[in-house]
Each structure stands twice: as structure tokens, then as C-alpha cells.
Amino acid sequence: MEWLTHSQTGFQQAARYLLGMRLAIAGLQLIAIAAAEMVVTLAYRAEALLLCLLYGILAALGWLWFTRRPPRFPISVSVGLALDLALIGAWLFLTGGYTNPLVSLLLLPISVAIILVPLRQSIALTLTGIGVYTALVIWHTPVTRGGHDANLAQLHLAGMWVTFAMTAVILLLVVGALARRIHLQQSQLSTIRETRLRDEQIIALGLSAAAVAHRLGTPLNTMTLLVDEIRSAFPDPELAEDLNLMDQQLDLCSQHLQQLSSAATQAKTAQLEDLPLRDWIARLRESATLLWPSAPIQWSAEAPDCRLAVDATLDQAILNLLANALTASPSWVAVSVRRAESSRIEVIVEDHGDGLEDTFQATPGEQIVGSEHGLGVGLFLSNATIQRLGGTLKARVDHQGTTMIIDLPEVTSDDP
Numbered sequence: 001m002e003w004l005t006h007s008q009t010g011f012q013q014a015a016r017y018l019l020g021m022r023l024a025i026a027g028l029q030l031i032a033i034a035a036a037e038m039v040v041t042l043a044y045r046a047e048a049l050l051l052c053l054l055y056g057i058l059a060a061l062g063w064l065w066f067t068r069r070p071p072r073f074p075i076s077v078s079v080g081l082a083l084d085l086a087l088i089g090a091w092l093f094l095t096g097g098y099t100n101p102l103v104s105l106l107l108l109p110i111s112v113a114i115i116l117v118p119l120r121q122s123i124a125l126t127l128t129g130i131g132v133y134t135a136l137v138i139w140h141t142p143v144t145r146g147g148h149d150a151n152l153a154q155l156h157l158a159g160m161w162v163t164f165a166m167t168a169v170i171l172l173l174v175v176g177a178l179a180r181r182i183h184l185q186q187s188q189l190s191t192i193r194e195t196r197l198r199d200e201q202i203i204a205l206g207l208s209a210a211a212v213a214h215r216l217g218t219p220l221n222t223m224t225l226l227v228d229e230i231r232s233a234f235p236d237p238e239l240a241e242d243l244n245l246m247d248q249q250l251d252l253c254s255q256h257l258q259q260l261s262s263a264a265t266q267a268k269t270a271q272l273e274d275l276p277l278r279d280w281i282a283r284l285r286e287s288a289t290l291l292w293p294s295a296p297i298q299w300s301a302e303a304p305d306c307r308l309a310v311d312a313t314l315d316q317a318i319l320n321l322l323a324n325a326l327t328a329s330p331s332w333v334a335v336s337v338r339r340a341e342s343s344r345i346e347v348i349v350e351d352h353g354d355g356l357e358d359t360f361q362a363t364p365g366e367q368i369v370g371s372e373h374g375l376g377v378g379l380f381l382s383n384a385t386i387q388r389l390g391g392t393l394k395a396r397v398d399h400q401g402t403t404m405i406i407d408l409p410e411v412t413s414d415d416p
Contacts, residue, residue, distance in 0.1 A: 011116070013181060028162075033095070042144060043142055044141060058087070074117040078124070081112060082128055092136055097136040098133065099143070101160040112175060115179060220250055227246055274307055274411055297322065299335050309411050310389070327353075329352040334350045343410040344410060346406065347408065348406075352400065389408065393405070
């Protein structure tokens with residue numbers, strides 16, 4: 001597979017517009033020859049027709065070149081546009097020079113050059129176009145071999161109107177379309193730049209978490225040994241209950257560290273599990289029960305019959321949202337699943353709290369927010385994880401509480 005640079009992709013996308021411009025110019029030249037022949041007899045009709053045919057062939061070859069083997073450097077595009085100016089100038093030379101009303105066609109390659117190539121090359125092509133026009137003023141052939149001044153005057157006036165209309169249409173269709181595409185690419189680049197900055201923040205947080213997890217391993221092992229020694233040295237039943245509780249909490253911390261290590265490994269290798277939605281929800285429910293055994297979480301019994309591509313980081317993202325919901329609403333939290341449009345699945349987390357109302361003045365999870373009970377990065381990381389898997393995180397806050405909607409793509413049969 002051949003990878004294209006950003007410039008090559010832009011030139012490849014511009015191929016269709018350049019082909020349309022060149023074919024429109026060639027067609028307009030043919031129409032002008034046919035209209036002139038109805039009024040006068042052109043002196044170089046055959047040569048002008050051959051140039052029109054040559055220009056059409058070169059337009060098709062240029063389209064094939066740009067689509068199959070797009071140029072790597074703008075200088076190649078500038079050479080092609082300079083050839084446009086030369087061929088248009090040669091055709092004008094055979095059909096009256098600067099007296100030909102179609103002389104304004106020289107502006108079209110210059111307009112395209114202003115969009116596609118760097119400033120210096122655009123200036124060079126503009127000067128080339130001015131040079132071609134100047135040469136047509138000095139050197140040109142007569143339109144006819146006989147005297148048809150009255151007919152030529154009427155033909156020139158009609159040709160000026162046609163030239164203006166066609167030039168305006170071509171500029172609208174070609175230059176306008178290219179400008180809109182460039183603006184779209186700039187918007188996409190801006191989005192990519194913002195995503196990279198966010199990913200860099202996430203990487204920094206991940207590295208810090210990995211370092212802390214590595215450092216916590218030794219203290220946890222030491223505390224586990226101390227619990228065993230205290231249990232052996234002081235066989236007190238009341239103390240044993242406290243020690244058993246401490247031992248369970250230490251095991252839970254060790255499990256969290258193992259999950260963190262496993263999630264980091266999966267994220268590094270980009271491993272995704274293709275699971276039925278019901279199995280994934282059951283896994284989430286089991287993890288939530290282990291974390292909050294007595295939490296009042298209502299799980300919907302129904303789930304659509306479909307599959308999702310998930311990993312451990314997505315599980316943690318949903319659990320972070322559940323933790324926020326339980327903090328804001330300790331008495332009631334509900335989790336449900338429904339199918340949305342366009343092969344999408346929505347996981348809905350509802351609570352009766354209002355602790356996040358000020359947070360959702362903007363899109364949830366777009367920035368790190370303050371938190372009284374944690375570090376304030378859970379929502380930020382959850383949103384980043386969901387977006388990385390092709391989903392979106394939406395929120396709704398009203399008088400009844402907060403509703404978090406996790407929109408995820410369904411795995412279809414067409415997916416690899």
C-alpha cells in the first residue's frame with residue numbers, strides 16, 4: 001500500500017476540479033469556434049481545433065496523473081498550470097490574440113494556482129499570465145482573411161458576455177469548491193491537533209498512574225506480611241475480624257493494580273474484545289458488585305441482541321461514571337441499555353444528584369474538573385476512552401438528576 005502525503009492527498013482531491021475546469025475551457029473554445037464560423041470564416045480554424053483537441057487530451061492525462069500518481073511537490077502542479085496558460089495563449093494567438101473576448105480565460109489557471117500552490121509559485125504564474133497577455137497584444141494573427149469588421153464587432157460583444165458568464169460559473173464551481181475543501185481540511189487538522197493535545201495529557205496521566213502502581217506494589221506486599229504476622233502474634237477473635245477486613249482491602253488494592261497493568265497492556269497493543277452486549281453488561285455488573293456490594297444500582301434486565309468491541313479501559317470508564325453517580329446520588333442509580341439509530345448502542349447511567357450541574361456548561365469530559373471526593377480526572381479519562389473507541393459521551397442535567405449517555409458503535413458483519 002502506498003502512503004500519500006498531506007499535499008498529495010490535496011492534489012488528488014483537486015484532480016476532479018482541475019479536469020472540470022480544463023474540459024470547460026476546451027468546450028468553450030470549441031463553442032466559440034463554431035459560433036464564429038456562423039458569422040465569419042476563421043483564418044486558422046484547423047489549427048485552433050487541433051489545439052482544442054490537444055488541450056482536452058492533456059486534461060484527461062492530467063486527471064489520470066493526479067488520481068493515480070499525485071505529485072509530491074507543488075512545483076509539478078505549477079508546471080501543469082503554466083502549460084495551461086501556454087495552450088490557452090496559443091489558441092488565443094490563432095483566434096485574434098488580445099481582441100478575442102475569451103482572453104479572460106487566462107485568469108482561471110491563475111485563480112487555481114492561488115489556492116493550490118505556494119505564494120512564490122502563484123506570483124510566478126501570475127507574471128506568466130501577464131506575459132502571455134502582453135505577448136498576445138504584440139503578436140497575434142488576424143481572425144479572418146477578409147474584411148468582416150461589423151460582424152466581428154457583434155461577435156466580440158457577444159463573446160464578452162459568454163466569457164464573463166462562463167468564467168463566473170467556473171470560478172464558482174472550481175475555485176469555490178477547492179476553497180471549501182481546504183477550509184474543511186483546516187477544520188479537520190484543528191480537530192486532530194486538539195485530539196493530540198488531549199492524548200498527550202492522557203499519556204502523561206497514564207505514565208504517572210503506572211509509576212504509582214509500580215511503587216505501590218512493595219508497600220502492599222509489606223502490609224500483607226504485617227497483617228499475617230499480627231494475626232499469628234495476637235490470636236484475638238475481635239482483632240482477627242479487623243485483620244480479615246484489612247486483608248480483604250489489601251487484596252482489593254492488589255486486584256486494582258493488576259487491572260491497571262492489564263488495561264495498560266491492552267491499550268498499548270490495541271487489543272479489543274468482540275463481545276455480545278449482554279455478556280459485557282454482565283461483566284460490568286459483576287465488577288460494580290465487587291466494588292460496591294451494597295450500592296443501590298438498578299440494572300436493566302433487557303439488552304439488545306448485538307455485539308460491541310470493548311476493552312478493559314472502557315470497563316473502567318463506565319465504572320468511573322458509576323462512581324460519580326453513586327457519589328452524587330447514594331440512594332439510587334440506574335443503568336440501562338438501548339439501541340439507537342445507525343447501528344449505535346447507548347448505555348445510560350441515571351442518578352438523582354445535581355453535583356455535576358456546573359460541569360456540563362460545555363461538553364462533558366472535555367477538560368479536567370474539580371472534585372471534592374477525588375482527583376477530578378475520572379470524567380476526563382472516561383470521555384477520552386469512549387472517544388478512542390468511536391463513541392461519544394453526552395449528559396443531561398434537570399430537576400430529576402443527571403443522565404449520562406454513552407453512545408458506542410455496534411459491531412456489524414461488515415466490520416473486519
